[in-house]
Amino acid sequence: MQQTLNTTLLIIGGGPGGYVAAIRAGQLGISTILVEGQALGGTCLNIGCIPSKALIHVAEQFQQTRHHSQGSALGINVAAPTLDIGKSVEWKDGIVDRLTTGVAALLKKHKVQVIHGWARVVDGKTVDIEGADTRIQCEHLLLATGSKSVNLPMLPLSGPIISSTEALAPKALPKRLIVVGGGYIGLELGIAYRKLGAEVSVVEAQERILPAYDSELTQPVLESVKQLGIKLYLKHNVEGFDAGTNTLQVRDPNGDSLNLETDQVLVAVGRKPNTQGWNLEALNLEMNGSALRIDQRCQTSMRNVWAIGDLAGEPMLAHRAMAQGEMVAELIAGQHREFNPTAIAAVCFTDPELVVVGKTPDEAKAAGLDCIVSSFPFAANGRAMTLESKSGFVRVVARRDNHLIVGWQAVGVGVSELSTAFGQSLEMGARLEDIAGTIHAHPTLGEAVQEAALRALGHALHL
Secondary structure (H helix, E strand, O other), rough: OOOOEEEEEEEEOOOHHHHHHHHHHHHHHOEEEEEEOOOOOOOHHOOHHHHHHHHHHHHHHHHHHHHHHHHOOOOOOOOOOOOHHHHHHHHHHHHHHHHEEEEEEEHHHHOOEEEOOOEEEEEEEEEEOOOOEEEEEEEEEEEEOOOOEEEEEOOOOOOOOEEEEOOOOOOOOOOOEEEEOHHHHHHHHHHHHHHHHEEEEEOOOOOOOOOOOOOHHHHHHHHHHHHHHOOOOOOOOEEEEEEOOOOEEEOOOOOEEEEEEOOOEEOOOOEEEOOOOOOOOHHOOOOOOEEOOOOOEOOOOOOOOOOHHHHHHHOOHHHHHHHHHHHHHHHOOOOOOOOOOOOEEEEEEOEEEEEEEEEOOOHHHOOOOEEEEEEHHHOOHHHHHHHOOOOOOEEHHHHHHHOOOEEEEEEEOOOOHHHHHHHHHOOOOOEEEHHHHHOOOOOOOHHHHHHHHHOOOOOOOOO
């Protein structure tokens, strides 16, 4: 006999958006049920952000040790290292397990009922849990089903053709890897695999890698990729894979066919909202392309049905989903909120790292803004030198009339950590003078932030 549960808030999806919404709702005393078909933490914790950064760290450490085995400028010499990839994956899984266990504990602490199972929407107030003989009735339905990898019809996933999920849990490293897609996922993993010892090639249909970012910003990454010995096939289109000969067929810009031999092909051509398999059609909600259309309060076209994160389209970022989840819980509790951030940082964990917050010079120009654009190179930053990394820069974009900062970009070692300062300065409406007049600790990479602002004002000190 089917059991029926009643709750104020029902959340479908336990990724960063869903679990944060549930925790905040629990804190606010809202009766909440969270349904998740796989592991808590979603793509981000299990097969995305966290495991990829763990693998990137392993790759960096291995490459550094190998560098020291060949005699480094630092005077450190060690024997040639070996890699036990099984142990590396075990370490990565340990981090994931600690984080997902922590999420479960937080949900329990805040009295959120977690149901492990696959949700199937009946209507805006009713959801069935497949295989659990359970029906849930709710006042508010929050959809947080995330996204999934885009597949290419000519490269069906099986055997040597893998997605990022398999790439993050290798049982053994391939001798040769071809990455299809030169965006941030493909390059992050391609660079990591190259540092781990694989021969890596990247096939990208556009004319340059990281096409979503401007060429000045991606130039240091391009130089690093070439220095690592990664082969680039730009403006090349994939046609198929021959399993008999283990060759990827691609077409070059002249229309000629090439056969590229490989052991594995990693398909990393982007992600799309996860709208299939849970009867979303029953709600007949308004769409925005392949994503759900939402307003500034994350409301869909149906009253009391909310959507957050990747399901609501770009930018598909875990931190955006978290902020939206927190807001929706507060709205249900009767608070007045709107999701209207000045900027959301986008970070690319390539080597070197890349950060974009707010408007780029091109975007500012397209918006009709007359802006000052100023960069400060890490080659003139003492901390960058001590980290053996002098490539890259910090760039600021500010209005010429009142010096209001509208954007920050950076490329270089560890610049992901500057994203917080960039985001805060934009949210707080900082002007060039505010950043230039703030004493930045020495020696830090953050000094390049102050110097970029000083340079925009015409008096950089260390250039």
